[in-house]
Amino acid sequence: MQDSLYNTIKIIGYYIGKIITVLGLIQVLPLIISLIYREWIIAFNFITSMSISLILGAVLIIICNAGKKRKIEWNHGMIIAAFSWFLGMFLCAIPYYLSGNYASFLDACFDVMSGFTTTGLVLIQDLDHVSNGINMWRHFLTYLGGQGMVVLALTFLIRSTSGSYRMYVGEAKDEKLLPNVINTAKAIWYISVSYLIVGTLALWITGMFIGLPADRAFLHGLWVFMAAWSTGGFAPQTQNILYYHSTWFEIATVIFFVIGSFNFALHYAVWNKNRKEIFKNIEIQSFTITATFLTILTIAGLMKLNVYPDFIATFRKGFYLLISGHTTTGFMNIYARQFFTEWGNMALLAVIISMLIGGSAASTAGGFKGLRMGIIFKGFIREIKRILLPESRIQLDKFHHIGDVILEEKHIRSAMFIVLAYILTFAIGTLGGVFFGYPLSSAAFESASVTGNVGLSIGITEPSMPNTLKIIYIVIMWVARLEFMSVLALLANLFYRMRRRWLR
Numbered sequence: 001m002q003d004s005l006y007n008t009i010k011i012i013g014y015y016i017g018k019i020i021t022v023l024g025l026i027q028v029l030p031l032i033i034s035l036i037y038r039e040w041i042i043a044f045n046f047i048t049s050m051s052i053s054l055i056l057g058a059v060l061i062i063i064c065n066a067g068k069k070r071k072i073e074w075n076h077g078m079i080i081a082a083f084s085w086f087l088g089m090f091l092c093a094i095p096y097y098l099s100g101n102y103a104s105f106l107d108a109c110f111d112v113m114s115g116f117t118t119t120g121l122v123l124i125q126d127l128d129h130v131s132n133g134i135n136m137w138r139h140f141l142t143y144l145g146g147q148g149m150v151v152l153a154l155t156f157l158i159r160s161t162s163g164s165y166r167m168y169v170g171e172a173k174d175e176k177l178l179p180n181v182i183n184t185a186k187a188i189w190y191i192s193v194s195y196l197i198v199g200t201l202a203l204w205i206t207g208m209f210i211g212l213p214a215d216r217a218f219l220h221g222l223w224v225f226m227a228a229w230s231t232g233g234f235a236p237q238t239q240n241i242l243y244y245h246s247t248w249f250e251i252a253t254v255i256f257f258v259i260g261s262f263n264f265a266l267h268y269a270v271w272n273k274n275r276k277e278i279f280k281n282i283e284i285q286s287f288t289i290t291a292t293f294l295t296i297l298t299i300a301g302l303m304k305l306n307v308y309p310d311f312i313a314t315f316r317k318g319f320y321l322l323i324s325g326h327t328t329t330g331f332m333n334i335y336a337r338q339f340f341t342e343w344g345n346m347a348l349l350a351v352i353i354s355m356l357i358g359g360s361a362a363s364t365a366g367g368f369k370g371l372r373m374g375i376i377f378k379g380f381i382r383e384i385k386r387i388l389l390p391e392s393r394i395q396l397d398k399f400h401h402i403g404d405v406i407l408e409e410k411h412i413r414s415a416m417f418i419v420l421a422y423i424l425t426f427a428i429g430t431l432g433g434v435f436f437g438y439p440l441s442s443a444a445f446e447s448a449s450v451t452g453n454v455g456l457s458i459g460i461t462e463p464s465m466p467n468t469l470k471i472i473y474i475v476i477m478w479v480a481r482l483e484f485m486s487v488l489a490l491l492a493n494l495f496y497r498m499r500r501r502w503l504r
Helices: 002-025 028-036 040-063 065-069 074-099 105-116 132-147 149-156 164-170 181-209 214-229 240-244 247-260 264-271 282-304 311-326 336-342 344-357 370-388 409-435 440-451 467-481 485-502
Strands: 398-400 404-406
Touching: 002 040, 002 065, 002 074, 028 040, 028 132, 040 065, 040 074, 040 132, 074 105, 074 132, 074 467, 074 485, 105 132, 105 467, 132 181, 132 214, 181 214, 181 247, 181 264, 214 247, 240 247, 247 311, 282 311, 282 344, 282 370, 311 344, 336 344, 336 440, 344 409, 344 440, 370 398, 370 409, 409 440, 409 467, 440 467
Parallel strands: none
Antiparallel strands: 398 404
């Protein structure tokens, strides 16, 4: 038993060391931006943070070097993914805290977890005057979180394919674009960087068109695209997308965050000229149906209350925010309190539902996922057929997801388990908000945003919110982004070890 524990620690420690090393190396990007804009103190902060991460990563790799020769089991992969995200939160919060833009280290950790999980809720203070280096770090963390820390490590630092798939799955991804999971990770980054170039160029031009200086337009285009593609919701200004007062900017971001919410396997299929997959895929069908229904519900609610002067304005605000919620992006073109003071219960309910449903599986989006909603719906139809039709007329049910898949009980059970886990998590977050004195509708809205890793806010998330609620939201973001299984594996392993020690 001691040998098993020793091997487990070595395996987990070695690969976490690799991932921490990656988190240290990527701070070169915001460091360069800080140096370009002569933000000397911020640059020194990044050097300090890099040093801490690289030293800790090197120590773990050296001490646990024997772990690279061991076989990674499923529980190892899950624990590596879950613990890397949690430890990474503390390390990546160092530049935030040293910048002086956060009231506490807890607030800095909150924003890092919000970025990693592509949630987009913020506790940063004086965002409109934040340094370029910190803004680059904020948005790059979101971009990294959309692809995944494990995916990044598999792409650049981990060469062995043994056990790599177990770590990859631990990060809530299970699509293999290529037979080799390391090549799959590289393909994901190739897709993301290709879109990054095109998207940044488009938003750069749009930014200059609306009057931003060339360098500001470039940085804003880069940052906003990183957040849009990763369905992250961060923006370089307090007013979020409302800051730009541009229909063209809103149209561009809608296109990018809708595309970003699609499954990476779907992107890969389309890139390989299998364009029919867009129309046949169950996730796209599910997204289209729910987005259409919820948009109608949102606009009807806004028109009933005469929130906006005409249909065009109603559609522009209602559709943008509904789709921003449905893709779990969290970009906003209104002020947070307007949700509470103007939108009414019908429109709020539609947005809450959209945030919980979310985007596609194995994408940058959060929520239940369209795949699970489609599977549950098909399972419901199958049960109706079993009741109404004779057994001789019942055929095998299928759903199309990159290929035809026979619908089995295991698919329905798995989908139902995750959906119920999300609903339970949403309920816990709502009760937490109500406990601290927030109205039920506001608590439910903010909890849906946290649980779905969305970032839309009704005004609860701010530096003055109770620290306990901040911790609750951090845990919910972490658990929901990793879709429960890897975190449960980590907690179960810790409980098992402690229980054995107590029983001795």
